[in-house]
Structure formats: structure tokens, C-alpha cells
Amino acid sequence: MTSHSVHSAPTMKMGIPVPNAKLGMWLFLGTEIMFFTAFIGSYIVVRVGAGSLWPGPEDTHINVFWGGLNTFVLIVSSFFVVLAHAAMGDRRYADARKWLWLTMLLAVVFLGIKGIEYTGKFSHDILPGHIPETPTQAIAKLDRELEAVVRERLAVYTDNDVVSVDRPSDLASLVPQLQAFQQGGSPADSDMDEETAAEYRAQVEGDLRLYERWKNLHEHRVANASLTALPVAEISAYRSARNALVEGDRIPELKLGEVHEYLEDMKADESFGAAVADGVHDPHPVLYGNLFASCYFLMTGFHAIHVIVGMILFGLALSQGPLLNERWVDWVENSGLYWHFVDLVWIFLFPLLYIAA
Amino acid sequence: MSHNDTHHVNYLIVFLALCLFTALSVVFDLLSFDNHAVTVVLVMAVAVAKALCVMMFFMHLKFEGNWKFILLVPTTILAIGLPLALMPDIGMSYYTPMTPQMTAWEKEMAAWRAESGHGSGHGDSGGSHAAGGEQHGSGGSH
Numbered sequence: 001m002t003s004h005s006v007h008s009a010p011t012m013k014m015g016i017p018v019p020n021a022k023l024g025m026w027l028f029l030g031t032e033i034m035f036f037t038a039f040i041g042s043y044i045v046v047r048v049g050a051g052s053l054w055p056g057p058e059d060t061h062i063n064v065f066w067g068g069l070n071t072f073v074l075i076v077s078s079f080f081v082v083l084a085h086a087a088m089g090d091r092r093y094a095d096a097r098k099w100l101w102l103t104m105l106l107a108v109v110f111l112g113i114k115g116i117e118y119t120g121k122f123s124h125d126i127l128p129g130h131i132p133e134t135p136t137q138a139i140a141k142l143d144r145e146l147e148a149v150v151r152e153r154l155a156v157y158t159d160n161d162v163v164s165v166d167r168p169s170d171l172a173s174l175v176p177q178l179q180a181f182q183q184g185g186s187p188a189d190s191d192m193d194e195e196t197a198a199e200y201r202a203q204v205e206g207d208l209r210l211y212e213r214w215k216n217l218h219e220h221r222v223a224n225a226s227l228t229a230l231p232v233a234e235i236s237a238y239r240s241a242r243n244a245l246v247e248g249d250r251i252p253e254l255k256l257g258e259v260h261e262y263l264e265d266m267k268a269d270e271s272f273g274a275a276v277a278d279g280v281h282d283p284h285p286v287l288y289g290n291l292f293a294s295c296y297f298l299m300t301g302f303h304a305i306h307v308i309v310g311m312i313l314f315g316l317a318l319s320q321g322p323l324l325n326e327r328w329v330d331w332v333e334n335s336g337l338y339w340h341f342v343d344l345v346w347i348f349l350f351p352l353l354y355i356a357a
Numbered sequence: 358m359s360h361n362d363t364h365h366v367n368y369l370i371v372f373l374a375l376c377l378f379t380a381l382s383v384v385f386d387l388l389s390f391d392n393h394a395v396t397v398v399l400v401m402a403v404a405v406a407k408a409l410c411v412m413m414f415f416m417h418l419k420f421e422g423n424w425k426f427i428l429l430v431p432t433t434i435l436a437i438g439l440p441l442a443l444m445p446d447i448g449m450s451y452y453t454p455m456t457p458q459m460t461a462w463e464k465e466m467a468a469w470r471a472e473s474g475h476g477s478g479h480g481d482s483g484g485s486h487a488a489g490g491e492q493h494g495s496g497g498s499h
Contacts, residue, residue: 016424026425030432041440049448066381075379075407079372082415086368134462135469255474285469287462340416347407351400355386 006323013118029341036345039302040352043295047356050288059286060296060357061120067354070113071346077106078343081336088332093324096332100221100314103339107311108218114304121293128297131289135256137285142259143221146266153207153272154178161189162200175211178204205307206271213266226252227262256283292357299349306342313338371414378407 012250016023019167047054057063084099121127132138158162163177181187182204220227223238229252230241242251260283267277286292313335317328382400390396413419440448 008377016427017422018424023424026428032426033429033432034435036438037436041436045443045448046438048428048444064383064386068379071379072376075372075375078411078415079368079375084370134465136465253468255472256469285466337416340411341414344408347404348412351382351397351404355382355400356397 019330021334022328022337025337029337032341036302039295039299040345040348043299043352046288046291046295047099047352050291053287054357055286055289055292057357059126059289059300060292061124061126061357062354063117064354066113066117070110071350073106073110073113074343074346077103077110077338080106081339085329085333085336088158088326088329091326092321094322097318097321097324100318100332104311104314104318107314110307111304114300117300121296126289126293127241128290128294131293132285133287133289134285138192138256138285139221139254139259142263142280142283143214143218145280146217146276147261149272150207150211150214152279153210153275157181157200157204157207160200160341161192162187162197164188171211175208178208182208203271206269209269210266210272212263217262220254223251224253226254227258228252256285259283296353297351303342303349305347306345310335310339310342366414369412371410375407375410378403378410 018026080099080103084096084103087093087095087099125131130141132141151169151171158165158174163174163181165174165177167173177185177188182201187200217227219238220230223230223264225238225241230238238251245251255296263276263280263283267273269276313331317324317331317335320328382403385396385399385403388396418425
């Protein structure tokens with residue numbers, strides 16, 4: 001080649017002075033910042049927009065203790081990752097493996113605490129789309145949940161051939177058959193012995209009473225008529241009450257307070273009270289509760305997925321066992337960068353979700 | 358290029374600082390200032406301090422070349438810009454009490470609060486909701 005360019009200028013080097021692997025990881029982390037910004041930024045916007053109307057800890061069951069503990073767990077794990085990387089640099093590979101194992105352990109602890117929190121959210125039905133935001137919605141949800149309890153109780157009779165209906169969900173034909181059975185009718189399964197039939201007959205009374213209580217509430221809800229003002233919710237009673245109205249008067253509307261008392265009364269019943277208490281959530285409206293639940297699960301869920309990915313990265317290094325050597329230094333360093341980023345996200349999620357809420 | 362040898366960070370001190378910051382944000386929460394915004398500003402400031410500790414020392418950004426700014430400044434600007442861009446249309450206008458759903462909600466909640474002799478706990482939170490609605494009204498009218 002020509003000689004004039006060989007020694008004169010310093011060699012031109014493409015790119016920036018950083019190893020390719022680390023550059024790749026930092027570029028990826030740049031996109032990750034934007035990924036979480038979409039969620040965290042949107043959350044900040046709706047949170048600011050809702051102002052003091054945002055649901056409080058008594059409705060969201062957010063617990064600063066668990067969030068703070070998880071913050072601590074992740075900080076300790078980040079510290080261990082740094083120690084693992086330092087050990088790799090010093091060729092102390094056994095030490096590095098020890099710190100990485102401890103990091104894995106803390107990741108499991110983090111996910112375990114997250115699991116406890118999620119279990120609480122599920123058992124209280126703090127889930128997107130499940131939370132009533134007005135008294136009307138709270139009553140409607142109670143109606144639905146009560147109906148589910150009724151259907152579950154009555155399914156015992158169709159499943160065991162005490163009564164026979166074409167569609168078990170068809171309460172209009174199921175209930176008359178149950179009433180006939182209660183008054184001494186024979187079970188649909190002719191092979192059933194007398195003792196078993198007597199047992200079913202003894203419990204059918206309570207279940208039919210449960211059905212009547214639910215049906216009463218349901219009809220009041222559909223008619224939006226107060227339970228106390230119109231004790232019997234037969235449509236005819238409702239119509240005549242409506243016809244008797246003087247102009248300007250109105251049928252008292254169904255109120256959440258009386259529904260609440262109605263529910264407490266049902267829970268006290270000795271034959272079906274426990275099933276009702278088990279299957280029905282305390283009905284009260286939480287404005288923006290669904291928005292909270294969506295934000296909470298979106299942010300903590302994607303963060304938990306990142307924790308799992310980090311565990312896979314460390315797990316691959318640890319799968320080398322005693323063979324972990326200098327060829328894995330970059331791997332541990334870049335997995336560590338990723339892990340610190342996961343820690344960073346939580347550092348912001350903790351105050352935003354657990355304290356600002 | 359020699360980013361592997363010269364800097365000696367005492368990681369233990371960084372770690373203890375991070376623990377201290379975490380405890381501090383819990384303390385700020387427990388103090389429960391009259392104005393909740395004070396708590397939020399304080400704990401967010403603590404979060405930024407913790408993030409800086411992690412990024413500078415654990416992620417070694419303090420010892421990296423200027424390429425870190427090329428990579429991180431654009432994404433940081435975009436990350437701050439997104440909420441700011443959404444704030445006027447969503448955060449400051451969407452929840453004004455003039456919208457039909459808020460009017461309907463206020464009406465229904467007022468009727469609920471007017472009921473007597475039930476849910477005293479909810480009655481309290483309902484009261485704060487009403488106050489929030491009023492604050493909101495003054496905020497929205499600017």
C-alpha cells in the first residue's frame with residue numbers, strides 16, 4: 001500500500017472506548033430505562049391526577065414494612081453482586097461463587113415476600129377490574145358473589161343426583177325440584193338409600209333459605225328498591241308500591257348500608273353463614289381502586305420478571321460449578337450491571353408505590 | 358481504558374449508606390407530616406440519592422469515560438419528558454370534577470355518606486374524599 005499514511009496519524013479506532021459486551025449491556029439498559037419509564041411515568045401521571053382521591057393503605061393493603069424489607073433485601077443482594085465481581089477480578093472464583101449463591105438466595109427471598117403480598121391482594125380481591133368504585137357497583141359485586149355461593153351450594157344436589165335438571169345452572173327449574181324433595185319427594189337417583197336422602201333433606205332447608213335471601217337481595221337490586229322499605233321483593237309488590245306513589249314521591253332506593261346489614265345478618269346464620277363469609281368480600285367502594293391495582297401489578301410484575309431473568313443470568317455462571325474461571329468475568333460484570341438496574345427500579349418503586357400511595 | 362485497577366471503592370461504606378437511606382425513607386413515612394407532599398418529596402429525594410450511590414459505585418459509572426453521558430443523557434431526557442408531556446392532558450385535566458363520571462360519583466357518594474348508622478370507618482374516608490374533590494376543583498380551574 002502507499003507509505004504516506006502508515007506512520008503519520010494515530011490509528012483511528014471505531015466506536016467508544018469500552019468493551020463491546022459492556023457497551024451492549026449499557027445500550028440494553030438504556031432501553032430498559034424507557035421500558036420502565038412507560039409504566040412508572042404513567043403511574044406518576046395518574047397518581048398526581050387523582051390527588052387525594054387515590055386509595056389509601058386501608059383499601060390497597062399496601063404495607064410499608066414488606067416493601068421496605070424487600071428494598072433492603074435487594075440492596076444486600078446488589079452488595080453481594082459487587083463482591084462477586086471483585087472476587088472474579090481477583091481470581092478468587094470460589095468466593096465469587098459463594099457471593100453469587102447468596103445473591104440467588106436473596107432473590108428467592110425477594111420473590112417470596114412478593115408472593116406473600118400477591119397472595120394478600122388475591123385473597124382480598126384487589127385485582128384490576130374486580131374493585132367496585134361506587135356504592136352501586138359494590139352492591140352489584142356482592143350480588144354476584146352471593147349468587148356464586150348459592151350456585152356452589154346447590155350444585156351439591158345436582159352433582160349427587162339428588163335432583164335432576166338439564167342445565168345445573170338453571171335455578172328456575174332446580175329450586176322447585178329441591179322444594180319438592182325437601183317436602184318428602186324421592187331423590188332423582190332411585191338407588192340412593194334412605195339414610196343418605198335424609199341427610200340431604202336435612203341440609204336442603206338451609207340452602208333453600210340461602211337461595212331465598214339472595215333472590216330477595218337480587219330483586220331489590222334490579223328494582224333499585226330499599227330492602228327495608230319493601231320487605232318482599234315480589235315484582236307485584238314492587239309494582240303496587242310504585243302505583244300507590246303520589247306524584248313527586250319515589251320508592252326509597254337500595255342503599256349500601258342496609259345491604260351491609262343484610263349481609264352481616266346472613267353471615268350470622270348457622271347453616272350457611274360460614275359459606276357466605278368465605279365467598280363474599282366486604283362490600284365497599286374504592287375510587288380508582290382498579291387503576292391502582294393495574295399500576296401495582298404491571299410495575300411489580302414486570303420487575304419480578306426482571307428479577308427472574310437476573311437469576312437465570314447468575315444461574316448460568318453458577319452452573320459452571322468449580323469450572324467458573326476468568327472467561328466468565330465479563331459475564332458476571334454485565335449480569336451484575338443488569339442486577340443493579342433491577343435494584344434501581346425497585347429503589348424508585350418502593351417510595352412511589354408504598355409511601356406516595 | 359484502565360478502569361479495572363486504580364479505583365478502590367469501599368463497597369461496605371456504600372452498602373451501609375444505602376441501608377441508612379432505606380431506613381431514612383421509612384422514618385419519613387412514619388413521621389407522617391401534615392402535608393403528605395412533604396413526605397413524598399423527601400422519600401423521592403432519598404430514592405434519587407440511593408440511585409446515584411448504586412449507579413456511581415456499584416455500576417462503576419463514576420470511573421467510566423464520557424461515553425456514559427452519550428448513552429444515558431438521551432434516555433434520561435426522554436424518561437423525564439414522558440411524564441411531563443402526559444401531565445397536562447392526563448394528570449391535570451382528566452380528573453376534573455366536571456366530568457360526568459365524577460359528578461355521578463360525587464352524587465352517589467354524598468347519598469352514601471348521608472346514610473346514618475353504618476360503616477363509620479368508610480364514612481371517615483368518604484369525608485376526606487369530599488375534601489379532595491374540593492381541592493381538586495380549585496386545582497382544575499387554573
